Amino acid sequence: EPKDDPTNWNGWYMGLIAALAFQIIVYLLITNAYS
């Protein structure tokens, strides 16, 4: 990366995957509640 970008991108990517997993769990719970 350019030297002036100390951003921890892997942290961002893991965060995004965690957000996706969290959403899927919530949607699964909703689905199960009504199926």
Place this chain on the structure above:
Amino acid sequence: MSWLDWVVLFLTLVTIVIYGSWKTRKNKDLEGYLKGNNSENWMTIGLSIMATQASAITFLSTPGKAYEDGMGFAQFYFGLPLAMIIISAFFLPIYYRLKVFTAYEYLERRFDVRVRAFTAFLFLLSRGLAAGITIYAPSIILSTLLGWNLELTCVMIGGFVIFYTVSGGSRAVSLTQKWQMTIIMGGMITAFFFVVQSFPESFRFSQGVDLAGSLGKMEIIDLSTDFESRYTMLSGLTGGLFLFLSYFGTDQSQVQRYLGGKSLKASRIGLMFNGLVKIPMQILILFIGVMVFVSYQFNKPPIVFNDHTVQLTASQENELKKIENAYDVNFEEKRLAILNLPEFPTERDYAPIQEMQEKQDEYRTQYKEKLKNYDADYEDKDGDYVFLTYVLNYLPTGLIGLLLAVIFSAAMSSTAGELNALASTTTIDFYKKFISPGDDDKRDLSVGKWLTVFWGLIAIGVALVAGLFDNLIELVNILGSLFYGTILGVFLVAFFFKGVKGTAAFIAGLVGQAVVLFIHLMVTTGNWDIGFLMYNIIGSVTVILVAICIQIFMPNKKSVIRES
């Protein structure tokens, strides 16, 4: 529509067009015109990416999908955040380091000019036609439900877009998209509250959600591994991933949005933003469709949302009337049964309502089948008409104008992104490459502008003839998925298989394209049953495997290694 709706609609559209043109009136060279001099922050990039993807049909047909089949369509987007991560980690740094204007420009540096021209040509062909459908699809619905002139609606949407896209270039597209997206989300959220407001006073929001759930509209996730069912979590995470990887990573109409970022970091955060909010946005739009469904439990929905246009005989009218009378009686019984539900209904309380809902759907199907018999051209898929029909009949004056502004804004923001990218690709990958390689800022800028006008006129032209050919719309939708796999395969080889050179990549691209076309031929003749989402996977995997094989067996071979 009242005068207030017209005022809201035109004030919104004209303000955005004038704002976009005025703010970006000083373009001196091609760099500023096509990349906005790299000045966009992450928020503008994120909203711009979303506005380009979400066309008018997204906001018209998504609530209709939920109305008919529930919220399962959301699964289609599950692969999107993963695609954002892959593009952000592997595609973006290379595009930025090489300072490319178009994605295809990179392919010449990595392979050779044949690969660049091949992929750029496939993009121009599919996206040039698709821009016409972006204009046509909402125009036909608006003209049907509002009685507007279809041709005039198409020309108006296209004309507005050409006006600010030609004058302001890429930056005008991004700036207007930011405001268009704000209007779109504001309008949809307002609509949501008004739909819920329409429930009877004794009927709470939570009861509405519960009722929708009991009628099968709240099942978001389908865990089956059956590729036959349309939307499953598995198909979203695999097929959806490949589709969004090709769309966001290699389609210039998206690549151009994030190449205008002021830094690699801004572009990455813009992509992350899209990955974070896209699924919740789709869930919201689908949920609005579910609430429209609940509201239609108390207000009788038309038996079909898309009325027939041919003259029927008296006996045919009678046949239809019979079905409609039974439909009306059934609806009224169901409405009373719902109003008489206990405060906390059990499965047993819901059972008769479920039966009556099934009966209602059955009457609807019968009615459509009759209409289809009487008129072979009748469009029996009426899901796209559900939401707008509701808006026009049940939302208050002023809000109708706002929702129409939402639909126009969505159509315009997508079209603008497409025209801008088509002009860039033609200018950079063909004009500057083959016709006039020298630098002449003034002339290049004027060529870029005229090419934007050219593609705008092509899009309007396609929109005007789309209604004449039934298969044209289907063809345009298929065209995208026929080429996407090949283009993505070539890019994946470029990024991950450094040993593969130009000739191998070019031949592999042609072979991959031939394989996808052959599969499509087998599917259309009914021999095979393969979904469109699979085309992308098959196409890109074929290109990668063929490219590696050719490179290994070619003279002067280099080792084919994956870049670590």
